[in-house]
Amino acid sequence: MWKPNRQSNKPIYEQIADHLERRISYGEFPPGSLLPSERKLAEQLGVNRSTVILAFAELRATGIIESRTGSGTRVSKTKWGALPRHTPNWSRYAEGGNFLPNLPFMRRIREALHQHPDLIDFASGELSGGLAPNEEIASLMSEHRYTSYLGYVNPQGYTPLREALVSYLRQYRGIQTTESSILVTSGSQQSLFLITQCLLSPGDAVAIEDPSYCYSLPMFQSAGLRLFRLPVDQHGICPEAIRSLYKKHRIKMVFLNPNFQNPTGTVLSEERRKELFDVVSELGLPVVEDDPFGLTAYRGDAPAPLKASDPSGSVLYIGSFSKIAASGLRIGWMVAPRSIVERLADARQQMDFGLSVIPQQVAAQFLKSSYFEPHLDRLRMQLLFKRDLLIEALRRELAGQIEFTVPEGGLHLWCRLVPEVHDGKLLEEAIRRGIVFVPGSVYGSDSGYVRFTFARPQAEEIGPGIAKFAEALRSLTV
Amino acid sequence: MWKPNRQSNKPIYEQIADHLERRISYGEFPPGSLLPSERKLAEQLGVNRSTVILAFAELRATGIIESRTGSGTRVSKTKWGALPRHTPNWSRYAEGGNFLPNLPFMRRIREALHQHPDLIDFASGELSGGLAPNEEIASLMSEHRYTSYLGYVNPQGYTPLREALVSYLRQYRGIQTTESSILVTSGSQQSLFLITQCLLSPGDAVAIEDPSYCYSLPMFQSAGLRLFRLPVDQHGICPEAIRSLYKKHRIKMVFLNPNFQNPTGTVLSEERRKELFDVVSELGLPVVEDDPFGLTAYRGDAPAPLKASDPSGSVLYIGSFSKIAASGLRIGWMVAPRSIVERLADARQQMDFGLSVIPQQVAAQFLKSSYFEPHLDRLRMQLLFKRDLLIEALRRELAGQIEFTVPEGGLHLWCRLVPEVHDGKLLEEAIRRGIVFVPGSVYGSDSGYVRFTFARPQAEEIGPGIAKFAEALRSLTV
Incomplete structure (x- = not known):
């Protein structure tokens, strides 16, 4: 990014x-478009706001831009649009x-992280650099x-990757499949x-968990689905709830995240799994099983995916490397x-013509390498360590201010706040103090979660980050 | 892929x-679904068809599959669906x-290439392995x-790639831009x-060239656009045609491939470019400029893109590495x-959460490396050599059977056939003789192109491939 030359x-x-x-003349800001605010530009360029005010005055003098109080600064239409030419x-x-x-909220969090890269990040649902196998992959x-x-x-x-996934799915997830049943995708997304x-x-109706990260994905609304x-x-x-949704709304598909559910960390119990299969096989309903966290079980065996026992062939299985290796690989898969x-x-x-x-x-080399198993062991140990911190x-x-269930796998902790606070205000107070988190309403729950x-912040950031969060909460409740 | 063990x-x-x-039990072929034909399976597994017939008979005997004359072999519903369970x-x-x-036609070509990897491929719009910078990228x-x-x-x-593209676009395509105006995409697609x-x-109306590779992209229809x-x-x-389309149909956007157009190889003339800008700036119409072939000019300077002079800021510019380096990188860009x-x-x-x-x-390293320029020189030389072959x-x-204009850049040659033949029949005759090409109707033109x-076949395949094509043509015209 361009910066002024102080020399x-x-x-x-x-x-x-x-x-x-120059940027205006390149077409980056067409006639009539809004320029970034003085404050924002000053931040981006690392200068005082007064310097930007002077620069804007210079451009206003030549007629290139126009400012109107309360509506920001725009590229002039009369100067650039004086010709009989119309920009689209x-x-x-x-x-x-x-x-x-x-x-x-998601845009606000992204924007805050972009503007202040030093924010302590409890929001991004991914591994910190230290947890990802960067060294192994570089090697x-x-x-x-x-x-x-x-x-x-x-x-x-890529066929060798699909072949490696067949072995991986058998060995680690108990899923029997063949490479022709696998689609490699750009992550679960x-x-x-x-x-x-x-x-x-x-117009199709679908059932999703409540709360669920699906609510954070506008793609469900973009596809016009009724949730x-x-x-x-x-x-x-509770699988019986599927039956009543089916009767009332003719739902066409069920989206589940049965292992260390995002955001709650819950594992669907054995009994509920049996009930689930009874209900969906009776109704002929497909279940989309998203399984990004299965292998993060901190202790003991990873819980099996639904797909490992799928008596009626009802499950579309989705997996990915994003939460167990590196999101930047952008490698996911579907078994169908x-x-x-x-x-x-x-x-x-x-x-997109494929990946x-x-x-x-x-990814295929990593799965087959001797790095994979030790990486998983280390990841689980470190996630447990960070969870405990x-x-x-x-x-x-x-x-006394907060309630939660301790998760046994996954990257997240889901909390209920005891004092009543406004989601958006709490986020702003937290950002002001140097941390971000995701308000529960993003996952479809009521305010107060x-x-x-x-997984994302550094270990040494966790304590200070929560102290800042506590301050933010206090500032709204005292 | 699984193969029988002959030992x-x-x-x-x-x-x-x-x-x-086993594959049926994994859910790859659910109850009621069609299995591949005996002929196809025999090909895939490298066995005689009679061996597959025996295997099918075995499965039929146990009630797992059912065959009905003329409708192929299906996974039995009664056997697998006997339970009170319903597969979706x-x-x-x-x-x-x-x-x-x-x-x-595109599916037929892909299928033929999949079944017979030794077909001489005049169809896939990409570089042969020898033309791609595989060695350079591996290094x-x-x-x-x-x-x-x-x-x-x-x-x-990735910011360093967008920065490298800013220099590339300035140096090679005469386009002035900044990294914040660039979106990196998975190819032009x-x-x-x-x-x-x-x-x-x-429902929106758009204008596209005729013929145009856009017709080969069902995405335009999938988006519900009127073409x-x-x-x-x-x-x-002819830019005046844009004005009349605008008057009649209120077109919202124009899609052009001005340099070495796919499929015709044409370069939009200087005069037409001026007219184009007059028309679109008068109407305030955006132009999407796809520029994959600009740098393939075999001799002399590469023709400039429209975006290099864009007086009314009307151009959305699209570029990619697919046709000048390697399609498997899946790196393209947009300037907007x-x-x-x-x-x-x-x-x-x-x-997809990005690339x-x-x-x-x-890609960023390749653009900045000393390999890039010599690669382009070698590519242009070899394309010219293959064009001449x-x-x-x-x-x-x-x-006397065929007419064409010799292109000065790009990967394709566009031909009119003098004798009248049926597109589909010609393709089948060609596949039977061991080559594939793309029938002109895929690009929206009449039959007979x-x-x-x-760029795709090996140099030594070009002569024999065309001999086979000539045979196929003769078999339909004599």
Whole structure:
């Protein structure tokens, strides 16, 4: 990103004015469009706000921009649009299409993290750099000279990766499958996108857990689906609720995250699993099982996925490396009947022509390497360590203010706040003090819940981060 | 992929029966679903058809499958569905959603290439392994130890790659831009998908070239767009036609491929470019410029993109590595006003959460490396060499039967066949003789046109491939 040159003889405000004029002339800010605020630009460029005010004044003087009180600074239409030329009305185009923007809270969190990279991050649902196998993957990349042909690969994904996944699924998840039943995707996100866009139609009703990270995904709304809730207690969802939703709303599909559910950390109990299969096989209903956390069980055996016993062939299984290795690999997979895999592979060709072969090769090597098993062991140990740091800090800083169930796997802790506070205000107070978390309403729950991701912050940030959160909470309740 | 073990004591047909039973029990073929034909399975497994017939008989005897004359072999519903359990009606789900399947000719070509990997391939619009910089990329990957954090990256793409693209676009394409105006995409395909899905709404009218590879992309129909044609002559499209389409149909956007257009190889003339800008700036119409082939100019300077002079800021520019380096990298880019880039980046997060950071890092290194320029020189030389081999072969084998304009860049040659033949029959005759090409109707033109991609086959395959094509043509015209 461009920064003013402090060694130059040219005043900084003039450098900024020139830089903005150049960006406007490139078309980055078309006539009539809004420029970033003085405050925001000052932050981005690392200068005082007064310097930006001078730069804006310079540009206003030449007629390139116009400011109106309360409505910000815009690129002038009269100067740039004086010719009989019309720039397309880009902002109208930006409002087209079916894709809803991300939820306001999620955008606010992303924006805050972008502006203040030093925020303590309890919000991003991913592993910290230290938990990801960066070293192992760097070693694999330099040990194995890259040899594959760099052309388009099989629409279902790079065959050696699908073969490695067949062994992985058998060994680690108890799932019997073949490489022709596997679709490699850009993480669980793309699997869900393909299912919601290509197997369902606008207006279709589906059942999702309550709370559920699905609520945080505008893709369900973008696909025009009607969402119905399956309340989650400490044993997971209650399968009989599926039957009544089916009767009332003719739901077409059920989305579940049975192992260390996001956000609650719950594992669907054995008994509920049996009931679930009875209900869905009676109704002929497909279940989408998202299983990103199964292997993060901190102690003892990982709970089996539904797909490992699927008597009626009702389960579309989704897995990914994002939560157990590295989200930046963007490697996920779906196990489904062949007709579904072929349909989705064909649709995906229309969207992006498939994934790059390079991360697919890296993922296949990693799965087959001697690094994989020790990485998982280390990950589980460190997640447990960080979970305990978080719990200690919560008990120390927020005794009596907060309630939670201790999760035995996953990346998150789900808390109920005892004092009544406004979700949005709490988030703003927390950001002001240097931390972010995700308000529970993002997952469809009532106000007063919070999700902390303990996998993302550094271990030494957890205690101080929760102290800041406690301050933020106190500032709103005292 | 599983193959029978010829060293085993168990008869091969029994091995196949066991293997199929296992795949059926995994859910790959649910009750009622169609199995691959005996012929197809025999091919896949490398056995005689009679062996597969025996295996099927075995499975039929145990009631696992059922065959009915003329409707193929299906997994038995009575055996597997005897329980009071219902498998979801997967085939109905596979028909859901808005995504149309790929065009029949494109599916036929893909299927033929899958079944007979030794077909001479004049169809796939990509470089042969020899033209791609495989060695260079393998070297870069082993020289530069991978160091980035493997987390989620900026939604617009990995920042060092966007910075490298700013220099690349300035130096090679004469485009002035900044990294905040760039969106890194999974090839041009994803750029077009994002534009058609997120900036346009179902029912919107758009103008595309005739012929155009856009017709081969069902994504335009999947997005519910109404397509109107801009005929291409030897100087490209005629811009006045845009005005009349606008008057008649209120077109919302124009899609152009001005440099070495796919499939015709045409370059939009200077005069037409001026007219184009007059028309679109008068109407305030956005132009999507797809520029995959600009740098393939065999001799002399590469023609400039429209975006290099864009007086009214009307151009959304799309580029990619697929046709100048390696399609398997899946790296493309879009240059657009900031509001558009932000909107599309946000929507893309919903679809796939962005690209893997690894190929983005590789692409950035390749662009900045000393390999890039020599690679381009070698590519241009070899494309010219292969183009000439194709032209020679066509003149030798098909004198008087075929007409074409010699392209000065790009990967394709567009031909008109003099004798009247049926597109589909010609393709089948060609496949039977061992080659594939793309029938012109895929690009929206009338029957009687053919696109040959000379970049994909090996140099030594071009002559024999065209001889086979000539045989196929003769078999239908004599």
